[in-house]
Amino acid sequence: MAKGGIGQIIFELFGWWHGQTLSTRLFTSLRGIRVGEDEAGNVYYTDKARKRRWVIYNGPAEASAIPPGWHGWMHYRTDVPPSETEYRPHEWEAPHQPNLTGTAAAYRPHGSILTPESRPRVTGDYDAWSPE
Structure with missing residues (x-):
């Protein structure tokens, strides 16, 4: 959807799950101080x-x-935002994955009703509990 115009205002009134709402836009314009932006385009x-x-x-x-x-x-x-420091992620920090x-790409283990594979049979290391 194109940014701006009456369509954007209507979208901000009813589409809160996809970005800022009209009240957030007003609050931000009146009281907000921009601190920085990350590599994904999110603004803080x-x-x-x-x-x-x-x-x-920037998006959902x-x-x-x-x-x-x-x-x-x-x-x-921390009180110091990354935009004011030389912050570098550690090597063990993975990039964001949605x-x-x-979705169709969701994890579905063997035995799920949404996969053709069946769950492996239980071996002898497990005994089901039954009341006596």
């Missing part, structure tokens, strides 16, 4: 008193899409 804000912090997502509102450095700032683990639950 704080208020003038530096008591509140929020993000305007997916909290797991916040990178580790910004996550620390959003959750008050949540695939509910």
